[in-house]
Amino acid sequence: MPLELSVDRSSPVPLYFQLSQQLEAAIEHGALTPGSLLGNEIELAGRLGLSRPTVRQAIQSLVDKGLLVRRRGVGTQVVHSQVKRPLELSSLYDDLEAAGQRPATKVIVNTVVQASAEVAAALNVAEDSDVHRVERLRLSHGEPMAYLCNYLPPGLFELNTDQLEATGLYRLMRAAGITLHSARQSIGARGATAEEAERLTEREGAPLLTMQRTTFDDTGRAVEFGTHTYRPTRYSFEFQLLVRP
Amino acid sequence: MPLELSVDRSSPVPLYFQLSQQLEAAIEHGALTPGSLLGNEIELAGRLGLSRPTVRQAIQSLVDKGLLVRRRGVGTQVVHSQVKRPLELSSLYDDLEAAGQRPATKVIVNTVVQASAEVAAALNVAEDSDVHRVERLRLSHGEPMAYLCNYLPPGLFELNTDQLEATGLYRLMRAAGITLHSARQSIGARGATAEEAERLTEREGAPLLTMQRTTFDDTGRAVEFGTHTYRPTRYSFEFQLLVRP
DNA sequence: TCAATGCGTATGTCCGGACAATCGAACTAC
DNA sequence: GTAGTTCGATTGTCCGGACATACGCATTGA
Numbered sequence: 358m359p360l361e362l363s364v365d366r367s368s369p370v371p372l373y374f375q376l377s378q379q380l381e382a383a384i385e386h387g388a389l390t391p392g393s394l395l396g397n398e399i400e401l402a403g404r405l406g407l408s409r410p411t412v413r414q415a416i417q418s419l420v421d422k423g424l425l426v427r428r429r430g431v432g433t434q435v436v437h438s439q440v441k442r443p444l445e446l447s448s449l450y451d452d453l454e455a456a457g458q459r460p461a462t463k464v465i466v467n468t469v470v471q472a473s474a475e476v477a478a479a480l481n482v483a484e485d486s487d488v489h490r491v492e493r494l495r496l497s498h499g500e501p502m503a504y505l506c507n508y509l510p511p512g513l514f515e516l517n518t519d520q521l522e523a524t525g526l527y528r529l530m531r532a533a534g535i536t537l538h539s540a541r542q543s544i545g546a547r548g549a550t551a552e553e554a555e556r557l558t559e560r561e562g563a564p565l566l567t568m569q570r571t572t573f574d575d576t577g578r579a580v581e582f583g584t585h586t587y588r589p590t591r592y593s594f595e596f597q598l599l600v601r602p
Numbered sequence: 603m604p605l606e607l608s609v610d611r612s613s614p615v616p617l618y619f620q621l622s623q624q625l626e627a628a629i630e631h632g633a634l635t636p637g638s639l640l641g642n643e644i645e646l647a648g649r650l651g652l653s654r655p656t657v658r659q660a661i662q663s664l665v666d667k668g669l670l671v672r673r674r675g676v677g678t679q680v681v682h683s684q685v686k687r688p689l690e691l692s693s694l695y696d697d698l699e700a701a702g703q704r705p706a707t708k709v710i711v712n713t714v715v716q717a718s719a720e721v722a723a724a725l726n727v728a729e730d731s732d733v734h735r736v737e738r739l740r741l742s743h744g745e746p747m748a749y750l751c752n753y754l755p756p757g758l759f760e761l762n763t764d765q766l767e768a769t770g771l772y773r774l775m776r777a778a779g780i781t782l783h784s785a786r787q788s789i790g791a792r793g794a795t796a797e798e799a800e801r802l803t804e805r806e807g808a809p810l811l812t813m814q815r816t817t818f819d820d821t822g823r824a825v826e827f828g829t830h831t832y833r834p835t836r837y838s839f840e841f842q843l844l845v846r847p
Numbered sequence: 848t849c850a851a852t853g854c855g856t857a858t859g860t861c862c863g864g865a866c867a868a869t870c871g872a873a874c875t876a877c
Numbered sequence: 878g879t880a881g882t883t884c885g886a887t888t889g890t891c892c893g894g895a896c897a898t899a900c901g902c903a904t905t906g907a
Contacts, residue, residue, distance in 0.1 A: 371859080371860060371861090372860080372861075373860080373861085391822060392821075392822070397886075397887055397888080398887080398888070399887085399888095407861085407862090408861060408862045408863065408864095409862090409863080409864090410655075410860095410861070410862070410863090411860080411861060411862080413888090413889095414860090414861090421666070423783070423784050426783070426820045426821075427887095427888065427889090428869090428870075428887085428888080429868070429869045429870065429887065429888045429889065430868080430869045430870030430871065430885095430886065430887055430888070431869090431870060431871075431886085431887070431888080432886085432887060432888080433887090433888080436783070436784075436820070436822055437821055437822020437823070537845045538668070538671070538681070538844070538845055539668050539681075539842055539843065539844045539845065540842065540843055540845075541840075541841075541842050542839075542840070542841055542842070542843065543838050543839065543840045544789055544811075544838060544839040545811060545834050545837075545838035545839070546791035546809045546810065546811040546834035546838075547809055547834055547835075548808075548809050562807075563793075563809075564791045564792055564793050564808075564809035564810065565791065565809065566789075566790060566791040566811075575671045575681070576637075576682055577636060577637070577681055577682020578682070589790050589791035589792055590792075592790075593788050593789060593790035593791075594787075594788065594789040594790070595786075595787070595788045596786075596787055597784055597785065597786050597787070598784065598785055598787065599783070599784045600782045600783055600784065600785075614868095616889080616890060616891090617890080617891075618890080618891085642856075642857055642858080643857080643858070644857085652891085652892090653891060653892045653893060653894095654892090654893080654894090655890095655891070655892075655893090656890080656891060656892080658858090658859095659890090659891090672857095672858065672859090673857085673858080673899090673900075674857065674858045674859065674898070674899045674900065675855095675856065675857050675858070675898080675899045675900030675901065676856090676857065676858085676899090676900060676901075677856090677857060677858080678857090678858080
């Protein structure tokens with residue numbers, strides 16, 4: 358029984374995108390079972406009234422997402438494993454919200470400071486030039502979960518404390534028209550200093566999970582540098598990654 | 603001054619791949635400076651004697667790698683930031699070797715055991731069925747750096763202790779014809795148990811970086827499940843990730 | 848002076864076709 | 878029975894063209 362697929366040519370949504378979304382929904386929904394063959398591209402194109410390149414583009418986007426696997430001479434199969442989503446540049450806020458945790462944020466510091474050598478190097482600005490500094494405590498179920506310290510270059514956009522407590526930093530940046538492109542991250546661990554321990558209601562020397570990140574927009578500007586510490590009993594980094602073929 | 607580009611039509615290497623490699627080399631080498639425009643696709647295609655779809659395919663692969671950015675009505679630009687490589691499914695061994703650290707491996711355990719509930723769930727095999735168990739100590743500059751405990755389903759390939767000490771697990775799997783596809787990872791931290799502390803020559807309770815990973819091949823089979831502990835003073839996870847547009 | 852309009856340019860989408868490379872299975876020969 | 882060969886099926890690569898869409902800039906108008 359072939360899958361119900363159709364495209365709307367009067368829609369402004371690209372045809373290949375309509376198709377890829379329907380296929381993805383069918384996989385998610387279980388209509389396309391893992392391991393099942395998708396049927397050959399030419400026949401699929403004919404059935405939908407599309408050209409083969411358009412169908413290929415739709416399929417390729419799902420291959421890139423890790424949902425499909427192509428085998429020459431065999432066909433295109435639905436991947437058999439539990440693919441969730443590849444690692445993306447997500448904010449802690451979004452992660453928690455997606456998990457239904459209703460995160461709370463408390464802005465501790467929101468000011469302008471002179472860039473230290475480390476911050477200046479990360480943001481590619483002159484040392485001692487002005488940069489925004491934001492320190493936030495992220496809570497989940499009323500308990501401290503992470504301490505986030507971020508630096509932003511000046512003139513990027515207004516850092517409103519109320520907004521920072523209502524949503525995540527990345528969402529604010531996107532809303533300000535900044536196109537996030539890539540980030541360099543470093544994840545490590547260390548014992549908590551006395552100050553860190555107090556912030557997170559841990560004892561001194563307790564193991565902490567740490568993350569440093571510099572984010573770039575599509576022009577190559579560094580738009581954010583952050584140093585985060587997490588309570589490992591309450592947070593860990595979970596993600597899926599794909600092997601680039 | 604246009605860039606020197608050419609393709610060899612007698613080569614079995616796909617034309618779009620030849621072009622993308624040359625462009626990538628030009629970016630790496632500095633012939634294409636960050637921010638510079640690549641020149642429009644049609645003119646580029648004409649200059650190389652290629653069709654526009656072929657040129658687009660080459661460019662697209664570099665966009666996917668994060669090296670180029672396309673802007674409608676503007677052109678294609680070289681990304682201005684320091685892109686190294688996106689996060690990939692690399693083994694610790696490869697990482698260390700790439701950093702010129704000449705890693706050493708000591709196989710502590712290489713045997714077959716009955717799968718615990720956790721291992722059975724991760725590998726999707728029956729509880730108490732036979733699985734391979736490998737425990738290795740990874741050293742760098744003669745000092746312990748990580749303790750790696752891995753489980754593999756039976757019948758996948760022969761786990762030779764000598765080979766395990768000479769190279770990484772992923773390299774062995776690839777050599778055995780296994781096509782790695784994706785992995786689910788979890789990175790956290792905790793204090794060392796007495797046993798862990800001794801293995802890594804740390805004191806009990808010292809902060810450790812932990813990683814759990816299940817790797818799948820392109821048929822969806824789980825081919826490996828591992829629990830790793832790292833000394834955070836000697837190792838951290840460094841990677842770059844791209845925003846999927 | 849400043850905002851709205853129009854235009855050129857570049858990428859985005861889509862088509863229909865052609866041939867090559869590879870996989871798997873059926874078939875054949877020993 | 879087994880090994881090698883052939884063959885159909887399917888994806889991979891490539892072509893040349895067409896129109897749509899969005900951005901930046903110059904022109905125009907108030």
